Amino acid sequence: MSDKEQKSAYGLGRAARLNLSLEMLNEMANTGRPMDAVLSSYFRHLQDALERRDRRDLENRVRSVLLHYRRLLWWLKKIKLEPTMRAMLLADMILSENADIPQLEKLCNGARNRMDMLRKEEIAALKRLLGKEINHPDMSDAVQSECPDWAQAGLKKAFGETFTEELAALATKSTSDYRVNTLHTTPEEAQQSLASQGFKTEPCPMSPIGLRQSDAGGPILSETDAFRQGWIEVQDEGSQLVALFAGAKKGMQVVDFCAGAGGKTLAIAAQMQNSGHLVACDVHSKRLSRAKVRLKRAGIVNTQRVLLENTYDKWVKKSRGKFDRVLIDAPCSGTGTWRRNPDSKWSKDETDLSELVALQADIIKSANRLVKSGGRMIYATCSLLPEENEEQIENFLKENDKFTLVKAKTVWEENFETPYPCANEDYLRLSPHTNGCDGFFACVLEKK
Numbered sequence: 001m002s003d004k005e006q007k008s009a010y011g012l013g014r015a016a017r018l019n020l021s022l023e024m025l026n027e028m029a030n031t032g033r034p035m036d037a038v039l040s041s042y043f044r045h046l047q048d049a050l051e052r053r054d055r056r057d058l059e060n061r062v063r064s065v066l067l068h069y070r071r072l073l074w075w076l077k078k079i080k081l082e083p084t085m086r087a088m089l090l091a092d093m094i095l096s097e098n099a100d101i102p103q104l105e106k107l108c109n110g111a112r113n114r115m116d117m118l119r120k121e122e123i124a125a126l127k128r129l130l131g132k133e134i135n136h137p138d139m140s141d142a143v144q145s146e147c148p149d150w151a152q153a154g155l156k157k158a159f160g161e162t163f164t165e166e167l168a169a170l171a172t173k174s175t176s177d178y179r180v181n182t183l184h185t186t187p188e189e190a191q192q193s194l195a196s197q198g199f200k201t202e203p204c205p206m207s208p209i210g211l212r213q214s215d216a217g218g219p220i221l222s223e224t225d226a227f228r229q230g231w232i233e234v235q236d237e238g239s240q241l242v243a244l245f246a247g248a249k250k251g252m253q254v255v256d257f258c259a260g261a262g263g264k265t266l267a268i269a270a271q272m273q274n275s276g277h278l279v280a281c282d283v284h285s286k287r288l289s290r291a292k293v294r295l296k297r298a299g300i301v302n303t304q305r306v307l308l309e310n311t312y313d314k315w316v317k318k319s320r321g322k323f324d325r326v327l328i329d330a331p332c333s334g335t336g337t338w339r340r341n342p343d344s345k346w347s348k349d350e351t352d353l354s355e356l357v358a359l360q361a362d363i364i365k366s367a368n369r370l371v372k373s374g375g376r377m378i379y380a381t382c383s384l385l386p387e388e389n390e391e392q393i394e395n396f397l398k399e400n401d402k403f404t405l406v407k408a409k410t411v412w413e414e415n416f417e418t419p420y421p422c423a424n425e426d427y428l429r430l431s432p433h434t435n436g437c438d439g440f441f442a443c444v445l446e447k448k
């Protein structure tokens with residue numbers, strides 16, 4: 001279909017939205033592209049044709065299938081329907097929204113921009129789902145909690161008795177959080193400015209520089225003055241806390257070793273009040289380029305970007321022992337961000353996990369050289385798996401007696417006024433169930 005045809009074709013009625021959701025799900029399944037990338041490319045492409053409610057409905061529908069993925073597979077096996085994205089979408093409409101067969105037949109009528117008509121055998125199988133709920137008592141723990149096999153042992157180890165509650169929280173919708181750029185304004189002023197344009201927020205419970213959207217109505221963020229002026233950035237509260245936990249201060253020498261598009265770099269630069277020297281490194285040039293744009297928009301001038309050729313790039317050797325703080329926000333399996341990226345559960349496997357664990361160990365081994373005597377290395381991930389977190393650190397400490405672990409509780413009390421939010425005093429472990437933000441791990445090692 002041409003762009004023009006597509007744009008004029010979607011009104012967007014319910015049937016067209018359903019068909020579009022299926023296209024997106026199929027694209028994810030066929031290309032392995034993450035949900036947010038597929039959604040944003042469709043939204044960009046169909047810009048004029050989509051209203052806000054269309055976007056919201058499309059996102060909710062795609063997300064719903066991904067959040068119920070393992071249970072839908074279980075049901076499709078039970079009713080002997082081939083596990084295609086089409087079958088999952090239809091089954092989800094019955095199990096999660098109580099849709100009935102006549103409704104589905106109306107939506108899938110084979111017309112232009114509609115899903116193909118229901119086949120006889122599809123109708124017979126789908127009828128068996130009527131009146132059922134998405135959960136079934138015969139489902140195993142892993143199915144019930146939507147936990148992929150590759151992460152199950154690790155998460156059980158991490159959560160123990162609260163595994164079910166933690167996994168349930170990881171399968172809910174995430175909050176929309178924003179970090180206030182304290183170089184330009186205060187949280188109170190940013191909140192007022194947003195509210196004056198109908199964008200309602202409340203202070204985040206833990207981050208002193210965070211605002212949480214309290215009402216989905218109101219204008220789109222990018223249309224608010226606060227966003228246009230660089231007063232606020234989209235950033236989950238957990239991610240803000242990790243950046244502040246690094247404890248960078250005015251005048252320090254700091255490295256953000258896995259800076260990506262600069263989410264934490266921006267927060268750290270503001271924390272340093274634009275003074276001292278902050279180096280944002282990454283091996284991914286496009287991400288660092290995005291960081292450049294964001295740094296400029298936020299009015300940050302103390303930051304240099306360094307594109308690394310690889311983990312052991314010669315810049316690291318040249319810069320050894322120069323930095324007060326080295327943040328490693330390591331590439332990880334992202335189990336803590338499943339609320340935002342439910343597709344990442346199903347696009348990874350054991351091999352990906354072991355490759356990530358090896359890469360993290362290498363990054364720690366290289367980046368620790370940057371820390372000066374008395375300086376600190378902060379290791380963080382947005383994963384909740386012990387093999388990517390505590391076990392990495394324990395292995396590193398066994399071989400490096402120059403570093404000691406500083407209790408996370410102590411570091412928290414140095415940097416925050418709110419009470420320490422975790423049960424474990426050595427390692428900061430945040431999770432949606434316990435803390436209401438994305439799942440993060442962070443700890444601090446000090447060089448003797």
Ligand SMILES: C[S@@+](CC[C@H](N)C(=O)[O-])C[C@H]1O[C@@H](n2cnc3c(N)ncnc32)[C@H](O)[C@@H]1O
Binds near residue numbers: 239311
């Ligand atoms: C968790 S993401 C960083 C997110 C970023 N800190 C933020 O807050 O927006 C991990 C980053 O590590 C980068 N990375 C992967 N391998 C690396 C390596 N060997 N050395 C440095 N960075 C690496 C990835 O390109 C990715 O941008």
